Amino acid sequence: MTTATQTIEQFANKEYEWGFVSDIEAEAIPKGLSEDVVRLISTKKKEPQWLLDWRLKAYRYWTTMEEPRWWPNVTFPPVDYQNMIYYSAPKPKKQLKSLDEVDPEMLKTFEKLGISLDEQKRLTGVAVDAVFDSVSVATTFRGKLAEMGVIFCSFSEAVQNHPELVKKYLGSVVPYNDNYFATLNSAVFSDGSFAYIPKGVRCPMELSTYFRINAKETGQFERTLIVCEEGAYVSYLEGCTAPIRDENQLHAAVVELVSVGEGSQIKYSTVQNWYPGDKDGKGGIYNFVTKRGACRGRNSKISWTQVETGSAITWKYPSCILIGDDSVGEFYSVALTNHKQQADTGTKMIHVGKNTSSTIVSKGISAGRGQNTYRGQVKVLKGAENARNYSQCDSLLLGDKCGAHTFPYIEVKNTSSTVEHEASTSKIGEDQIFYCKQRGLSAEDAVSMIVNGFCKEVFKELPMEFAVEAKKLLGVSLEGSVG
Amino acid sequence: MFTKLFAPFDRDATPRYRALREEARARFATLPLPTVRSEDWRFTNIAPLAETSFELPNALMESGPAAPKNKLQFHFLNGRFAPAISSPVPSSISIGSLANAPSSLPLVGKIADVRANAFTALNASFVADGLYVTIPDDVILETPIEIIHYARSDEKPVVIQPRTLIVIGKNARATVVERYFGGQTYFTNAVTEITLSDYGVLDHVKVQEESVSAYHIANTQVVMAAKSNFTTHYLSLGGALVRNEVRVRFDGEHAEATVNGLYLADGKQHMDNFTVIDHAQPNCASHELYKGILDGKSHGVFNGKIFVRKDAQKTDAKQTNKVLLLSDDATINTKPQLEIFADDVKCTHGATIGQLDATQLFYLQSRGIPLEPARRLLTFAFANDIVNRVKIEAIRAEMETRIVR
Structure with a gap:
C-alpha cells in the first residue's frame, strides 16, 4: 500500500465530527401517520381551513401511491412510515425578539457547529432564520428586511400573516401529487421558510436558514417557498448538519422557487452535511428532497448550487422550468459519497419559452464504497425555439470499491435548439500526488487540493462564507484511492 | 398472441x-x-x-x-x-x-x-x-x-x-x-x-x-x-x-470493440438504438459513435449503456451520440449512460443535438453555393462520417447514394 493510499484510508476513516445530541425538550405527537395526525398538525399550527384541505388532499393521494424503488444503484431497507413522529417542536415556543431569549443550550449547539447566531450577525451580516427541528425559533434582521418590503419568516408565520401569498404560490411549482415524497411532505410539512421579494427590490443581504434535525425519530418535513417579483433579486443559503443517530431518519423537504416577474432572479445555495451513517452505513439520513423553480417572467433566472456531502441516501433533483422567454436556469453541484453513502442527484431543465438557456455543471466524487449517480433531464419542447443547453458531468473515483454513474436524459422537439452533454470519469493519479509531495505538500493536503480543484467551477458559484465552509467540509469528508 | x-x-x-x-x-x-x-x-x-x-x-x-x-x-x-x-x-x-x-x-x-x-x-x-x-x-x-x-x-x-x-x-x-x-x-x-x-x-x-x-x-x-x-x-x-x-x-482482456451506427428517419418512423457495452474484464477498449438525422415527424431514441465492472481496471470507453434535427416535428430522446465500478478507467460520453452549423453554412454560401445545396452538403457530410468508417467499399458507395437522396 502506498503512503498516499494509507493517508487516504486514514482520511476515509475519520468519524463524523459534527455528531452530538443537544438536550432540548421537544414537544412531539405520537408516532404514526393517519388523517388524524394531519388534522392534529394543522390544528397545532392554527392553520386556516384551505390549508388543512390541501394537506388532506395530499394525504389521501399519498395513500394511493407506491414508494419509488427503481433506482439501479440505490438500495435501502423499507421505511416504516408508521414508526415515525411527524411533528416535533422545541418546547420553549414563545416568540423571541432577540438572541438573549433563545435557549442557551440551543445557542451552544450552534456554536459547536461554528454557526453561532451572534457570530453570524456580527461578522457576516447574514439574516438567519434558524430552524431548530421544525419550528423557527429565532429570526434576525427581520426589521431591516421589512423596511425594504422583503418578507422573510417561517412558513407558519407566513400562513398566519400573508395567507394570500401562500395560498397563491403553495403547490404552484411542486403540486401536491408530484411524487411520493413531495406528496408526503404536502400532507405533513411542519414548518420551513418563506421569502417574498417585492418588485424592483434587490435583497440587501443573503437570506439563510440552518436546518438541524434534532429530536429522536423525527422525520423532518420542511417546506420552503420563495417568490421573487419583477426585477427583484435574492440569494438564499441553506445549510444542514445533524447529530449521530442509530435509526435512519427520513427527510422529505420541498422547496419551491417562483421567479414571477420580468428579470427576477433567485439564487439558491445549499451545503448539505447530514449524518451519513457510520463506516458500515449504519444510521444516516435519507434525504429525499424535491426542489423546483419556475422561471415565469421574461428574462428571469434561477440558479441552484449545491454541495452534498452528507446523508446516507441523497435523492434530489433541483430543477428549473423555463417558461418565460429568454429565461435562464443553472445547476452547479458537487456530490460526495463516502463509506456506504448513496447519492442519486442531478437536475431537470425543462425548456418551454423561446431563447431559454440552461447550464449544468455536476461534479461527483465517489470514495470508499459510495455510489454516486448523476441523473439529469434536459427537455426542449417544441415551442422553445433557440433553446440552448450545456451539460457537463465529471466524476472522480477514489478507490476501487466505489461507483460513479451517469444517466442523462435528453429530449429535443425542435430544430433550432442546441443541446450538448459531456461527461468524463477520472481518478487522482499517483503522479499528481507525487508532484505535490515533491513540492512539500503532504499526501493528505495534495488529495484535498486536487479534489478542491476538481470542484472549483462549482465552488466559485457559492457565496463567500459558504465557499469557505464547503471547502472545509470536503476536506473532512474526503477519502479515496490513489492508483 | x-x-x-x-x-x-x-x-x-x-x-x-x-x-x-x-x-x-x-x-x-x-x-x-x-x-x-x-x-x-x-x-x-x-x-x-x-x-x-x-x-x-x-x-x-x-x-x-x-x-x-x-x-x-x-x-x-x-x-x-x-x-x-x-x-x-x-x-x-x-x-x-x-x-x-x-x-x-x-x-x-x-x-x-x-x-x-x-x-x-x-x-x-x-x-x-x-x-x-x-x-x-x-x-x-x-x-x-x-x-x-x-x-x-x-x-x-x-x-x-x-x-x-x-x-x-x-x-x-x-x-x-x-x-x-x-x-x-x-x-x-x-x-x-x-x-x-x-x-x-x-x-x-x-x-x-x-x-x-x-x-x-x-x-x-x-x-x-x-x-x-x-x-x-x-x-x-x-x-x-x-x-x-x-x-x-x-x-x-485486451479486446477492443467498435460499435457505430447511423439512423436516418423520416415520416412517422420510430428508431430506437439500444446498446450495452459490458466491460467485465480489465484492459479492454470500446468506442461507440451513433449519428442520427431526423426529419418529418420521426422519433429517434439512443440509449447507450456502458458498464465498467469492479476490477475492470484500465478500461477505455468512449461513447458519443450526435443528432441532427431537420424538422420541428421530429423528436429525439437520448440517454447515454455510464455505470462505473472501477477507479482506474478512462470513460467519456457525450451527446449533442442541434442543427447545421450557421458559420459553416455561411462559409459555403460565401463561396457561391446556394443555401439548399449547402445544407444538403453539410447533412451529407454529417452522415458520411459514419459511412466512411465502413471498410467495405461497395457498401460505402451504396450508402452514399442513399444518403444523397
Missing part, C-alpha cells in the same frame, strides 16, 4: 431445437412484452406491434439469379434459408442452415439469453432455421459474407424470426454483412449471436432497409475473448418501428 403460432410451427419444424424452443416458450410466457413503464423501453411504445395479429409466413418461391461467383451471399426468404439462390460455401469455412448445423456447434441460444428479454425469448421460441457461420482457427476470409433477409406479407402480416450464429476461431478474420428488406407490413424479430475466440477479428455491418410499414426488432449479442476485435456498423434506413439492440461483453 404469438403463442397460438407455436403448435402450427412445430408441425413442420425440425425437432432438433425443441428443447431450446420449449425453454424459451416457458420463459416467454412469464415475460410481459415491454411497455414504456420499463426503464429500458421508456421512449419506445410497442403498442402498434402488440396490437397487430401476426401469422406464420408462407414459403416463398426461390427465384432470382444465382449468386455471383465472386461473392458469398446467403439468402433467406420469409425467414427460410434458400440454398438454391445462395452461394456455394468454400471448403475453408463452414456455413449453413442451423437445421443442419454440426453437432459440435452447441452455442445456439447460449449467447443471447432468453431469460432477459421477451423478444429474444420469442425468437428462440421459433428457432429451427437460421444461419450458422464458423470461421475455423487461423482462417482469414477476405470476401464479405452477406446474409440477406427478405420478408413479404401476402395477406395478413407475418412474423419472421431470423437467427444467426457467428463463430470466429482463434486468429481468424472475417467480414459479415446482414441485410434486411421486404414488402408490406411484417415483423422481423432478429437475433444474432456472435462469439470471437482469442485474436479473432470480425467486421460486422448491418443494413436495415425494411419496408416503411414493417416492424423490426433486433438483438445482436457479442461475446469477446482476449485480444479479439469486433467492429459493427448499424445502418438503419427503413421500418416503421425499429429497435436495434447491440450487447457486447468482454470475456477476456
Whole structure:
C-alpha cells in the first residue's frame, strides 16, 4: 500500500465530527401517520381551513401511491412510515425578539457547529432564520428586511400573516401529487421558510436558514417557498448538519422557487452535511428532497448550487422550468459519497419559452464504497425555439470499491435548439500526488487540493462564507484511492 | 398472441431445437412484452406491434439469379434459408442452415439469453432455421459474407424470426454483412449471436432497409475473448418501428470493440438504438459513435449503456451520440449512460443535438453555393462520417447514394 493510499484510508476513516445530541425538550405527537395526525398538525399550527384541505388532499393521494424503488444503484431497507413522529417542536415556543431569549443550550449547539447566531450577525451580516427541528425559533434582521418590503419568516408565520401569498404560490411549482415524497411532505410539512421579494427590490443581504434535525425519530418535513417579483433579486443559503443517530431518519423537504416577474432572479445555495451513517452505513439520513423553480417572467433566472456531502441516501433533483422567454436556469453541484453513502442527484431543465438557456455543471466524487449517480433531464419542447443547453458531468473515483454513474436524459422537439452533454470519469493519479509531495505538500493536503480543484467551477458559484465552509467540509469528508 | 403460432410451427419444424424452443416458450410466457413503464423501453411504445395479429409466413418461391461467383451471399426468404439462390460455401469455412448445423456447434441460444428479454425469448421460441457461420482457427476470409433477409406479407402480416450464429476461431478474420428488406407490413424479430475466440477479428455491418410499414426488432449479442476485435456498423434506413439492440461483453482482456451506427428517419418512423457495452474484464477498449438525422415527424431514441465492472481496471470507453434535427416535428430522446465500478478507467460520453452549423453554412454560401445545396452538403457530410468508417467499399458507395437522396 502506498503512503498516499494509507493517508487516504486514514482520511476515509475519520468519524463524523459534527455528531452530538443537544438536550432540548421537544414537544412531539405520537408516532404514526393517519388523517388524524394531519388534522392534529394543522390544528397545532392554527392553520386556516384551505390549508388543512390541501394537506388532506395530499394525504389521501399519498395513500394511493407506491414508494419509488427503481433506482439501479440505490438500495435501502423499507421505511416504516408508521414508526415515525411527524411533528416535533422545541418546547420553549414563545416568540423571541432577540438572541438573549433563545435557549442557551440551543445557542451552544450552534456554536459547536461554528454557526453561532451572534457570530453570524456580527461578522457576516447574514439574516438567519434558524430552524431548530421544525419550528423557527429565532429570526434576525427581520426589521431591516421589512423596511425594504422583503418578507422573510417561517412558513407558519407566513400562513398566519400573508395567507394570500401562500395560498397563491403553495403547490404552484411542486403540486401536491408530484411524487411520493413531495406528496408526503404536502400532507405533513411542519414548518420551513418563506421569502417574498417585492418588485424592483434587490435583497440587501443573503437570506439563510440552518436546518438541524434534532429530536429522536423525527422525520423532518420542511417546506420552503420563495417568490421573487419583477426585477427583484435574492440569494438564499441553506445549510444542514445533524447529530449521530442509530435509526435512519427520513427527510422529505420541498422547496419551491417562483421567479414571477420580468428579470427576477433567485439564487439558491445549499451545503448539505447530514449524518451519513457510520463506516458500515449504519444510521444516516435519507434525504429525499424535491426542489423546483419556475422561471415565469421574461428574462428571469434561477440558479441552484449545491454541495452534498452528507446523508446516507441523497435523492434530489433541483430543477428549473423555463417558461418565460429568454429565461435562464443553472445547476452547479458537487456530490460526495463516502463509506456506504448513496447519492442519486442531478437536475431537470425543462425548456418551454423561446431563447431559454440552461447550464449544468455536476461534479461527483465517489470514495470508499459510495455510489454516486448523476441523473439529469434536459427537455426542449417544441415551442422553445433557440433553446440552448450545456451539460457537463465529471466524476472522480477514489478507490476501487466505489461507483460513479451517469444517466442523462435528453429530449429535443425542435430544430433550432442546441443541446450538448459531456461527461468524463477520472481518478487522482499517483503522479499528481507525487508532484505535490515533491513540492512539500503532504499526501493528505495534495488529495484535498486536487479534489478542491476538481470542484472549483462549482465552488466559485457559492457565496463567500459558504465557499469557505464547503471547502472545509470536503476536506473532512474526503477519502479515496490513489492508483 | 404469438403463442397460438407455436403448435402450427412445430408441425413442420425440425425437432432438433425443441428443447431450446420449449425453454424459451416457458420463459416467454412469464415475460410481459415491454411497455414504456420499463426503464429500458421508456421512449419506445410497442403498442402498434402488440396490437397487430401476426401469422406464420408462407414459403416463398426461390427465384432470382444465382449468386455471383465472386461473392458469398446467403439468402433467406420469409425467414427460410434458400440454398438454391445462395452461394456455394468454400471448403475453408463452414456455413449453413442451423437445421443442419454440426453437432459440435452447441452455442445456439447460449449467447443471447432468453431469460432477459421477451423478444429474444420469442425468437428462440421459433428457432429451427437460421444461419450458422464458423470461421475455423487461423482462417482469414477476405470476401464479405452477406446474409440477406427478405420478408413479404401476402395477406395478413407475418412474423419472421431470423437467427444467426457467428463463430470466429482463434486468429481468424472475417467480414459479415446482414441485410434486411421486404414488402408490406411484417415483423422481423432478429437475433444474432456472435462469439470471437482469442485474436479473432470480425467486421460486422448491418443494413436495415425494411419496408416503411414493417416492424423490426433486433438483438445482436457479442461475446469477446482476449485480444479479439469486433467492429459493427448499424445502418438503419427503413421500418416503421425499429429497435436495434447491440450487447457486447468482454470475456477476456485486451479486446477492443467498435460499435457505430447511423439512423436516418423520416415520416412517422420510430428508431430506437439500444446498446450495452459490458466491460467485465480489465484492459479492454470500446468506442461507440451513433449519428442520427431526423426529419418529418420521426422519433429517434439512443440509449447507450456502458458498464465498467469492479476490477475492470484500465478500461477505455468512449461513447458519443450526435443528432441532427431537420424538422420541428421530429423528436429525439437520448440517454447515454455510464455505470462505473472501477477507479482506474478512462470513460467519456457525450451527446449533442442541434442543427447545421450557421458559420459553416455561411462559409459555403460565401463561396457561391446556394443555401439548399449547402445544407444538403453539410447533412451529407454529417452522415458520411459514419459511412466512411465502413471498410467495405461497395457498401460505402451504396450508402452514399442513399444518403444523397
